[in-house]
Amino acid sequence: MNFWWALPRSVQIAFLAIGVLLSIASVTSIWLAHAKPGRDYLELRLRVKTWWLIVAVFVAAVLFNRTVSVTILGFISFLAFKEYLSLIPTRRADHRVLFWAYLSIPMQFYWVWIGWYGLFIIFIPVYMFLLLPMRMILIGETQGFLHAIGTLQWGLMITVFSLSHMAFMLVLPPEINPAGGSMGLLIYLVFLTEINDVAQYIWGKSLGKRKIVPKVSPNKTVAGFLGGVATTTLLAVVLAPWLTPLSQYEALAAGILIGLAGFVGDVTISALKRDLGVKDSGAILPGHGGILDRLDSLTYTAPLFFHYVFFLHY
Amino acid sequence: MLRILFYALIVKPLVLVMLGLNARGRHYLPASGPAVIVANHNSHLDALALMSLFSNRVIANVHPVAAADYFLRNRFLKWFALNVVGIIPIDREPTEKSGDLLAPLIDALDRGSILILFPEGTRGEPENMGKLKNGIGHLISERPNVPVIPIFFYGLGKCLPKGEFIVVPFFVDAYIGEPLHWAGSRQAFMNTLMNKMHALQDRAAINK
Numbered sequence: 314m315n316f317w318w319a320l321p322r323s324v325q326i327a328f329l330a331i332g333v334l335l336s337i338a339s340v341t342s343i344w345l346a347h348a349k350p351g352r353d354y355l356e357l358r359l360r361v362k363t364w365w366l367i368v369a370v371f372v373a374a375v376l377f378n379r380t381v382s383v384t385i386l387g388f389i390s391f392l393a394f395k396e397y398l399s400l401i402p403t404r405r406a407d408h409r410v411l412f413w414a415y416l417s418i419p420m421q422f423y424w425v426w427i428g429w430y431g432l433f434i435i436f437i438p439v440y441m442f443l444l445l446p447m448r449m450i451l452i453g454e455t456q457g458f459l460h461a462i463g464t465l466q467w468g469l470m471i472t473v474f475s476l477s478h479m480a481f482m483l484v485l486p487p488e489i490n491p492a493g494g495s496m497g498l499l500i501y502l503v504f505l506t507e508i509n510d511v512a513q514y515i516w517g518k519s520l521g522k523r524k525i526v527p528k529v530s531p532n533k534t535v536a537g538f539l540g541g542v543a544t545t546t547l548l549a550v551v552l553a554p555w556l557t558p559l560s561q562y563e564a565l566a567a568g569i570l571i572g573l574a575g576f577v578g579d580v581t582i583s584a585l586k587r588d589l590g591v592k593d594s595g596a597i598l599p600g601h602g603g604i605l606d607r608l609d610s611l612t613y614t615a616p617l618f619f620h621y622v623f624f625l626h627y
Numbered sequence: 628m629l630r631i632l633f634y635a636l637i638v639k640p641l642v643l644v645m646l647g648l649n650a651r652g653r654h655y656l657p658a659s660g661p662a663v664i665v666a667n668h669n670s671h672l673d674a675l676a677l678m679s680l681f682s683n684r685v686i687a688n689v690h691p692v693a694a695a696d697y698f699l700r701n702r703f704l705k706w707f708a709l710n711v712v713g714i715i716p717i718d719r720e721p722t723e724k725s726g727d728l729l730a731p732l733i734d735a736l737d738r739g740s741i742l743i744l745f746p747e748g749t750r751g752e753p754e755n756m757g758k759l760k761n762g763i764g765h766l767i768s769e770r771p772n773v774p775v776i777p778i779f780f781y782g783l784g785k786c787l788p789k790g791e792f793i794v795v796p797f798f799v800d801a802y803i804g805e806p807l808h809w810a811g812s813r814q815a816f817m818n819t820l821m822n823k824m825h826a827l828q829d830r831a832a833i834n835k
Binding site (some may be wrong): 597 | 796797
């Protein structure tokens, strides 16, 4: 229990609040199943149960120390990248190329671990971007080359480069963020991103009519989107003094940024799934689908929010 | 003991972390023998992934049937294949009459083992089914009460295709079908099995 008491007060409150929220969700889902026995709430129950698991992993990822955090977040990137590669068509000839692409994951998270910002930020967009096509050319299969390298690099950017920004938030100097300590920013980002998803869903269900991107995601509505962004922005302003170094106006913009980016991330992964003709990206998270189904919004919010805060305060 | 440790401490964690098996129809897996598992063969990982579907209690009783000419080709491999992996070796190109060829398998079934058979005979192209060989039909005609459980694997051929030695992680789907039984004649049984395997393959293709 030592590390619990060593945490900043605001972080303790944040975890307790998340626990309370999830408990409410659990109780509600059980109550719904009893109150309306005609309808099937199995999916909802599964979803809430898996939320507990996700939160448990996330708590483990931020609570202990840098090594544990970076390892867990790196493993999550690995799962996401693996899921992506399992979904897309890959060429038999690229077997070894894919191996090198996988190797970039421990390397990228090692740069995070040692806090080498310069390499962290260019490793995948520059070095892997140049290395992987070269490795393909050594094999020599030109049929489908552009498609293969394009899909591979996009996957690395989304699942490894983007998501590794979550880990880098944990290694930023904590003295700049006295309220939230080293993990405040990440908790703020992940909490707001997930709340944004939930809020967009609830607003859309309760008063959404006009579809916002009917071709990609027919269930998304303008009202859901606006309601979600508003909710997220409100929470962003309320929570900022507890978890971040952001001023009130900066937090307002951060909330809008997370709301917008979360939406774009969500529909981007939707477009990917629609293109590939699958409903879920995988089956690793019961009630949610695959890991990309859950991380979709974060693939956009993590790098954008990171660079926003980094530019303003670090 | 060595086998159980090998599967519990090495194979299962590796399959879980490196691959991640998504098995549908797990309840069709037999809890005890005798039984025969039939699967498509795309990779050396097939047998290990199949084994990892079973609980540690059952695993000691599960044996992949594998080519003697390949797995017994040197002393270390022979020891490893027989004692750690737990294969039952058979001749792919029998010189004597076929009764002797199947004898070790029939013995194993009579002892209550669960056998894993790859009726394609060799590792084919990824996620494709080759022609099924008749051995399974002969075996079941000898022991018609033994249930046959068809499994189609999707993804293993991508993780470690024939001729490669570097494993690349992919999620793997296993489609487990309901148990089949002896259908009166070898031809009828082979047809049922072939249809069932293709049906599982179609399910895999739809979900992809």
